[in-house]
Amino acid sequence: MTDAPAPAPGPEGPRRPGEPALASLGLAAPRDNPADSSPHTFPDGGTWRTEIPSVEGPEALAVVLKESSRLGLPVHRVSQGSGVWMLSDAEITEMVEGCAERDIELCLFTGPRGTWDTGASARTDSGGAGLRARGHDALAGCVEDALRAAALGVRCLLVGDEGVLWSLHRMRERGLLPADTTLKVSALIGPVNPASVAVYEQLGADSVNVPSDLTAAHFTEIRRVSRVPLDLYIEAPDDLGGYVRMYEAAELIRRAAPLYLKFGLSRAPGIYPYGAQLRDTALDTARERVRRGRLVLDLLARLGAEGGMSPLGSRRPGPLHRFPANPKD
DSSP: OOOOOOOOOBTTBSOOTTHHHHHHTTOOOOOOOGGGSOOOOOTTSOSEEEEEOOOOSHHHHHHHHHHHHHHTOOOSEEEOSSOGGGSOHHHHHHHHHHHHHHTOEEEEEOOOOGGGSSOSGGGSTTOTTTTSOOHHHHHHHHHHHHHHHHHTTOOEEEEOOHHHHHHHHHHHHHTSSOTTOEEEEOGGGOOOSHHHHHHHHHHTOSEEEOOTTOOHHHHHHHHTTOOOOEEEEEEOOGGGTOOBOGGGHHHHHHHHOSEEEEEOOSSOOOOOSOOGGGHHHHHHHHHHHHHHHHHHHHHHHHTTOOTTBOOTTOOOOOOOOOOOSSOOO
């Protein structure tokens, strides 16, 4: 016995999960409002790209590359969360070369950060300063990580602090970092309203990882003031809420494009900062993140919503609004 083919999308665009059956019961979903659709795309015309997060070193990357080939999952970007300072030059070089062979963007986190610092505020109930870089020395460490990674061929840097973001953007503008370096804002400081998203764009962000609990209406609000690419966990790690939004993927793309679909993993142990003591967990979870991504893309295909993916190898964000990087006194 074979599965019945999925109904074709209707004239209004991709169908919603379960829509034909519910419509037959008189429970059809309300029609999409065209005004809610994002008017923005990536410069290549695509509306979405893919990202595999928490790829902590060459071994995990090898697992991701092997598994994505086996499952036919297109990957635009892989990102790492422990930080440049947790990798040797040889490990970074191996990751750069592995990603270059598949035309995948490699994004490494700049550190140190408040959660691993001597300050106690990040461990209080309020969260205090959170992930941010505490003091000049922490800022300097992030800058050093950025320069070292760039010298080894990394062209995407993950940041968790507004001051670090602004500093790296100004360095990029002055030629201290390569002009094609992209800066990605971490989910751990992600903005939650349109004004704050616009500020991160102005500070130099080329993509912004917003919290995974934003509603579709929130994305429409953001898209009315900013076109910076957004990163969103379709499945979020437990420390970011553990949300699983697979059935919303098509609508999230419609409302939030241009969008990176991030395939995290709930109900999984944390692995930051990564070391050999966490090897088995890191490799197993890397493999499962790829499988989760395949499930999401299969779902989009069943709903007739798989169109709009950027070509593989695409990494540029397009023109964005910036504060003047070198204002006159």
